[in-house]
Amino acid sequence: MTVKEIEAKSVLHKHKRVDSWFLSRYGMNLYRGCTHNCVYCDGRSEQYYVGGDFGKEVSVKTNAIDVLRSELDPKRKRTPFKLAYVMIGGGVGDSYQPVEENYQLSRKALQLIYEKNFPVHVLTKSTLVTKDIDLLKKINEKRRAIVSFSFSSVDDIISADYEPGVPPPSERLETLDWFRKEGIATGMFLLPVLPFITDTARLMEEAVKRACDVGVDFIIFGGMTLKDGRQQKYYYKALKKHHPELLPRYETIYTGRKWGEATSEYYGVINRTFGEIAKKYGVPVRIPPVLYRDILDQNDLVVVTLDSIDYLMKLEGRSSPYGYAAHSISKLKEPLSMMRGDLQKLKGVGKTTEGIILEILSTGRSAFYERLLFGPGCGSSIKNV
Numbered sequence: 001m002t003v004k005e006i007e008a009k010s011v012l013h014k015h016k017r018v019d020s021w022f023l024s025r026y027g028m029n030l031y032r033g034c035t036h037n038c039v040y041c042d043g044r045s046e047q048y049y050v051g052g053d054f055g056k057e058v059s060v061k062t063n064a065i066d067v068l069r070s071e072l073d074p075k076r077k078r079t080p081f082k083l084a085y086v087m088i089g090g091g092v093g094d095s096y097q098p099v100e101e102n103y104q105l106s107r108k109a110l111q112l113i114y115e116k117n118f119p120v121h122v123l124t125k126s127t128l129v130t131k132d133i134d135l136l137k138k139i140n141e142k143r144r145a146i147v148s149f150s151f152s153s154v155d156d157i158i159s160a161d162y163e164p165g166v167p168p169p170s171e172r173l174e175t176l177d178w179f180r181k182e183g184i185a186t187g188m189f190l191l192p193v194l195p196f197i198t199d200t201a202r203l204m205e206e207a208v209k210r211a212c213d214v215g216v217d218f219i220i221f222g223g224m225t226l227k228d229g230r231q232q233k234y235y236y237k238a239l240k241k242h243h244p245e246l247l248p249r250y251e252t253i254y255t256g257r258k259w260g261e262a263t264s265e266y267y268g269v270i271n272r273t274f275g276e277i278a279k280k281y282g283v284p285v286r287i288p289p290v291l292y293r294d295i296l297d298q299n300d301l302v303v304v305t306l307d308s309i310d311y312l313m314k315l316e317g318r319s320s321p322y323g324y325a326a327h328s329i330s331k332l333k334e335p336l337s338m339m340r341g342d343l344q345k346l347k348g349v350g351k352t353t354e355g356i357i358l359e360i361l362s363t364g365r366s367a368f369y370e371r372l373l374f375g376p377g378c379g380s381s382i383k384n385v
Contacts, residue, residue: 020307025084089123096126148187153198177214191222227260324348
């Protein structure tokens with residue numbers, strides 16, 4: 001491993017709208033590059049401008065905490081921060097990769113998040129996150145904390161081939177169980193599943209079953225993107241080594257799209273398969289509302305709810321207008337509560353959507369969304385209350 005120390009001009013990344021997958025408005029990359037060296041990582045793509053030998057070199061933003069402290073200072077902002085989860089875990093470097101043991105940037109960021117009274121969502125593949133249980137508990141008591149682990153499968157043998165620098169899935173599952181017992185909400189990000197390798201019904205069901213066995217509060221699912229250039233070349237090299245017979249099938253679903261998307265037909269198949277499995281086990285496939293309804297403001301709560309309804313309906317193969325409505329509302333400057341009589345003037349908002357919005361404004365929840373999201377449950381410590 002080669003470590004390069006650099007100074008950052010900025011650390012905090014602000015989203016234009018609340019992210020309904022992670023419940024975040026703010027994220028950060030404390031490190032650039034990642035020695036976990038997951039074969040499929042799209043942080044390797046040229047689009048993210050991570051220099052050096054990705055997987056072997058990592059840049060450390062040595063001044064990250066000073067910069068972050070300045071960026072989180074409300075006196076320096078023309079508009080106040082909107083309360084939402086702060087995401088620790090970036091796309092160009094796991095915040096708990098081995099270099100964290102020496103530099104402690106993630107721990108220092110958690111301390112700052114605690115001081116500034118934000119909730120936090122940590123997404124990692126590393127069991128090193130357990131070292132910060134003391135801070136995560138303090139944040140959870142003061143506001144709220146979620147710890148999620150990402151998986152491409154729960155098969156230790158496949159993981160050794162495609163995720164060579166991370167703890168095996170069995171250890172990650174044990175760590176999720178440990179966090180649950182410590183009173184921290186937990187999630188599995190089953191993404192990306194690897195085409196024709198870990199996207200089979202058998203392996204996806206095994207992942208869902210074992211996640212339920214350790215009591216996760218939700219499972220977020222997604223397919224793989226494969227961008228032309230460095231990411232694709234590196235992945236295909238590993239594919240030729242471990243599953244050379246699959247290369248022709250990859251070439252039929254990855255056709256050089258800008259963001260590396262596979263064909264919509266492929267994503268449709270795996271999403272429907274996952275949806276059926278998740279319904280069988282009764283596990284939420286979005287972060288449960290109880291973990292954020294007292295955190296987000298009304299507009300963001302409506303956006304997240306409508307986005308999530310849109311996702312769930314499309315997961316079942318149904319058409320949905322709710323994503324378009326969420327997009328329109330995300331651009332509003334004024335509170336929705338001031339528009340109660342004019343909601344249908346918003347693009348994408350019809351009578352049914354208006355009813356859902358009014359229910360959320362009045363009660364903080366949507367009965368329709370909760371019926372879509374919740375089944376009988378799988379041992380989660382989080383109930384929809």
